[in-house]
Amino acid sequence: MNNLDKAVDLIRAGKRFLVTAHASPDGDALGSMLATAHGLRALGKEVVVYDRDPAPPRLRFLPGAADVQVRRPKEKFDACLVHDCGDARLLGEGFPGKEVTGPLVVLDHHASVRPFGDLELRDSTASAVGVIVARLLKALGVALDKPIAECLWCSLVCDTGWFRYPATDEETLELARACVAAGAVPWEFAARAEEQQPAARLRLLALVLQTLEIRGRLALLHLDDELLAKAGAPPEMAENFANYARALEGIEVGALLTRTRKGWNASLRSKGDCDVGVVAAKFEGGGHRGAAGCSLAVPAGGDWTAAREKLIAALLEALGEPAK
Numbered sequence: 001m002n003n004l005d006k007a008v009d010l011i012r013a014g015k016r017f018l019v020t021a022h023a024s025p026d027g028d029a030l031g032s033m034l035a036t037a038h039g040l041r042a043l044g045k046e047v048v049v050y051d052r053d054p055a056p057p058r059l060r061f062l063p064g065a066a067d068v069q070v071r072r073p074k075e076k077f078d079a080c081l082v083h084d085c086g087d088a089r090l091l092g093e094g095f096p097g098k099e100v101t102g103p104l105v106v107l108d109h110h111a112s113v114r115p116f117g118d119l120e121l122r123d124s125t126a127s128a129v130g131v132i133v134a135r136l137l138k139a140l141g142v143a144l145d146k147p148i149a150e151c152l153w154c155s156l157v158c159d160t161g162w163f164r165y166p167a168t169d170e171e172t173l174e175l176a177r178a179c180v181a182a183g184a185v186p187w188e189f190a191a192r193a194e195e196q197q198p199a200a201r202l203r204l205l206a207l208v209l210q211t212l213e214i215r216g217r218l219a220l221l222h223l224d225d226e227l228l229a230k231a232g233a234p235p236e237m238a239e240n241f242a243n244y245a246r247a248l249e250g251i252e253v254g255a256l257l258t259r260t261r262k263g264w265n266a267s268l269r270s271k272g273d274c275d276v277g278v279v280a281a282k283f284e285g286g287g288h289r290g291a292a293g294c295s296l297a298v299p300a301g302g303d304w305t306a307a308r309e310k311l312i313a314a315l316l317e318a319l320g321e322p323a324k
C-alpha cells in the first residue's frame with residue numbers, strides 16, 4: 001500500500017483533524033493547509049487549523065485564513081496534517097506533542113529535510129505543496145470547489161513565482177487550469193495579494209536596495225532595525241527582497257542578510273547551479289535549490305562582522321568564487 005492510500009485510509013477512519021504548517025506561514029503553507037481544511041470539512045470531518053503565527057495580512061482574504069488558530073490546541077486529534085515543512089523545528093517552539101496531535105501526516109516538497117512524519121507524502125519535484133494536497137483530495141474523492149480552488153491557486157502562484165520557477169510542470173499548470181475552472185480568478189487574487197501593498201513596504205525596499213553589495217556572482221542586501229524603523233515596516237515585509245539581488249545581470253545568488261537581536265537571518269535565492277538549500281542546511285536552515293533560508297546566532301559580545309563573513313564565505317564557496 002503506498003503512502004497516499006495509507007493517508008486516505010487514515011483520514012476516512014478519523015473524525016477530528018489538526019491541520020497545520022510551518023511557523024510564519026507563506027503563501028504555499030497557508031494556501032495548502034487551508035485547502036486541506038476545506039477538503040476535510042467537505043468530507044464531514046471536524047478540523048482545527050493551527051499555526052504558531054497568523055496568516056500574513058496580505059493573504060488574510062483567503063477563505064478560512066482569518067480562522068487560523070494561534071492558541072495551542074490541547075484536545076486530542078485523530079491525526080495531524082502538516083504542510084510545507086521539512087523539519088519539525090520549523091513548526092516553532094511549543095508545537096503540541098503526539099498525545100494531542102495524533103500521528104503526523106506530512107505533506108511536503110522540500111529536498112533538504114529531516115523527515116519527522118509518521119506518514120510522509122513527500123515529493124521534492126512538486127512545485128508547491130498545493131499539488132500534493134490536490135492529489136490527496138482527489139484520492140479522497142473531494143471535488144474542487146471555489147474555496148479549495150482559491151487556496152490551491154495561492155499555493156501554486158506563491159511557490160512557482162507565478163508559474164516561472166523550474167519546478168513548474170504540466171501537473172502544476174493542469175491544476176492551475178482546474179482551479180480557474182472551479183472559480184479561482186487570477187486577477188482577483190493578484191489584485192488583493194499584490195496590488196494592495198502598504199507604502200511602508202516600498203519605502204523599506206528603497207532603503208534596502210541602497211545597501212547592495214556585489215562580490216563576484218553574489219549580490220548582498222542588508223536589513224536591520226534602523227532601516228525597519230526608518231521605513232516604519234515590520235521585518236516580514238522584506239519577504240522575497242532577495243529576489244531583487246538575484247535578478248541582476250551576472251549574478252547567480254542573491255541574499256538578504258537581516259541583523260536581528262539574536263544574530264543574522266539569511267534569505268537566499270539562486271538562479272543557477274548553486275544550490276542554496278545545501279548552503280542553508282549547513283547553518284541548520286533549509287529550503288529548496290533556488291530559495292532557502294537560515295540563521296546564524298551571534299552570542300552576546302560576539303563578533304557580528306565575523307559571523308556575517310562566515311555566511312558570505314559559505315555562499316562564495318558554493319558558488320566556486322574565491323573568498324577574499
Ligand SMILES: [Mn+2]
Nearest residue numbers: 028084129159
Ligand atoms: Mn513550499
